[in-house]
Amino acid sequence: MDLIAKATAMVGGSIAFVRRMGAPSHQAFGTTPDIPAARKQGIMTLKMPAAEGWKDGHVPTCAPGLKVNAFASGLDHPRWIEVLPNGDVLVAESKEQAGPPKTLMDHAAQATMRRVKAIGKSANRVTLWRDADGDGVAEVRKVFVENQNQPFGMALVGDRFYLGNTDGVRVFDYASGDTALAGEGEKLVDFKPHGHWTRSLLVSPDGSKIYAGVGSLTNIADQGMEVEEGRAAIWELDVASGAARIFASGLRNAVGMAWEPVTGKLWTVVNERDGLGDETPPDYLTSVEEDGFYGWPYCYWGQTVDDRVPQDAAMVSHAVTPDFALGGHTASLGLCWMPDGTLPGFGAGMVIGQHGSWNRSKLSGYKLIFVPFENGKPSGPSRDILSGFLSEDEKLAYGRPVGVTLGPDGKSLLMADDVGDIIWRVTAA
Template sequence: MSGTTSLLARSVALVGAAAVAWRRRTQGAAPPPAVGDVPQIPPGRPQGAVPTLKMPTARGWAHGQTPTAAPGLTVNAFATGLKHPRWIHVLPNGDVTVAEAMQVLRTPKSMFDHAMVATMQRAAAIGQSANRITLLRDADGDGVAETRETLLEGLSQPFGMVLIADTFYVGNTDGVVAFPYTTGATRIDAPGRPLASFKPGGHWTRSLLASPDGRRLYAGVGSLTNIAELGVEIEQGRACIYELDLETGRNRIFAEGLRNAVGLAWEPGSGVLWTVVNERDGLGDETPPDYLTSVREGGFYGWPYCYWGQTVDDRVQPQDAARVASAITPDYALGGHTASLGLCWMPRGTLPGFDEDGMVIGQHGSWNRSTLSGYRVVFVPFANGRPTGQPPRDILSGFLSPDERESYGRPVGVEIGPDKRSLLIADDVGDVIWRVTGSAA
């Protein structure tokens, strides 16, 4: 970054800090977290041309330092020295694949964008993407991977991964690609077969989830912009979840109006698809909350016209009254700007002290609020196929320094470990895959 660009970024950041201080004085005490099935969501207050911008500086973990596990649990490094690990997939033989990728450095488009890019560089959230998938193997079962091989390289910001029979599917930012794969292999050299094309850029992650019968894939494709400020036409085919039929090759939009649906998981009792969604920015610390929701076939969830049901976002013009009227209210709020990305189903008893079924969520952490949120791994308990309404419970925390000015790590993807008695977490700032187990494991 040039000296001129750096100075401009610092100037915009100072203006942003002043705006944050002004908002704190004029808007009173910070609102309580908007969480649960009936969240208290403050009225939206548009932040204007200089929205709140606050992120911790990436520091990384010192030797021997780890996140803080919940009481009764312990955490160890399953693998270290990776390059921005984002997503995890556990293969049937116990091997673990890790997608290493990140948002690509871009040319800023405005004064605020200069500050945004500089802040993201400082937070290790943007840069040169590794564009590879690494295979990890813990053959002796001691909870530490002793084998590390490059399974695939030269990809395009890979994220989601699924193995079905002898085919390994990868969600690149520009589409889904299928590779032939033999169980136990540590490298794929065969060319990939394109299955679907997506528009790259913006929210670049492309999560993948197989249907229980292995006949379909579901893929999350995020929006290009915050509130379709470049027009709704450019957002066609985005802010949705796709369904890909692996037998016919056809794909379709399964549900839409989901600004950035990332993690996908099945609730096994009901067979219903669930996702976590990152909502829009620029309306306040808790407005609107990110959320966990079941996904209805053909459903519309509001973006960009409205949020949390039919709460209209007046910044979006022109509005669409019919679309607003059809918007589905999400099931469970996760708090404002937590950047909830990772999602997996965790059956009761997987970890000691977690005696209910539920969803595990990796909260990458906020940038658009005056006080930080997220930066932790949480558990949302379920009963009868739905969240119970109880607050989320911490599984892993301690990703921030005590003054919250630095981040040791940021959790992203979550997955049940090969032994079914542990949890794996991708940490893209710490460059680590963490493993959480019972204290005696």
């Protein structure tokens, strides 16, 4: 496998170098992005920094007026965070468990992902972290639940705790202050595993519904649409009855979700398709309409057809155009609403954890960013909250941002870093 990794890095680096010379000079960002025409790649660009981690006091770079510290460290690939009403912080520790590679491209892609610890043996647990003395550093660590199947999203409704495993949602009994869940829980809904495996969860404001993101199996339905049934969608689960249905579809990989308080709309961040160029198409932040269709796999950013895919003109005709482009292949995963007054110098808006690209000639993402909102919509360019996760020569990843949420005090952000194995805490300086 080391030989494959080295060969992939050499070949991928050569291809990326050539493609970088013709790459667009701008990123496709904002409400009216300049999206370059598709350039079919044939052999997909594979470029991934090696996982380095944080050493010798090195920490992410903060925006002016902010500071960052490690709230929790020594985790095993932390991906998602949930803050309980009593202030306990739950962290899902899991990673992709790749199946046997079927093609040379599969071998290459898996070798690339291993460089940054993105695939491998999964911890398959949720840990609980408690900052009892309020100093911004957790001193209590407990295993909240273990022996799960790539756990990710978490949600609490009353005394019932919901966990999004890759193969479905389980529910457990919970009482305030519990440091561990008892029993195996109850399976409520089944999801198809593998592919885009994360299953984020979000509770409706009234507590009656839970929304779950279920990504596609493949890039562009490469194995046909039958295996994609029930995927590339956001599901809605009725808490009282347990009934589940697809709420919105055509979302290749919708991960983070959040409620926008002015309009009450559901918003999500979506990872778009590969193989059409550095900036084509961009990942995006969008409001989600009930029964809305967002294009995948037939088209992107509205009705821009992907002619690599057998077409369905009727589906293309009513594809919804997303609200805000986030740049090509930034792997925007984490999402939370940040109220005005949370961090100095930042108003109300969405905070997004950009995990970072692996499939473009010039790497993108590797940041925690903020998109300001006014009257329920994005109102300006994005700004960096945390950066410095990538070395200047793009060869090393010190960390990779994933899930983000408000801290228990309401005056901080907590962000999972699955390369640094740290939960970072951002506050006023």
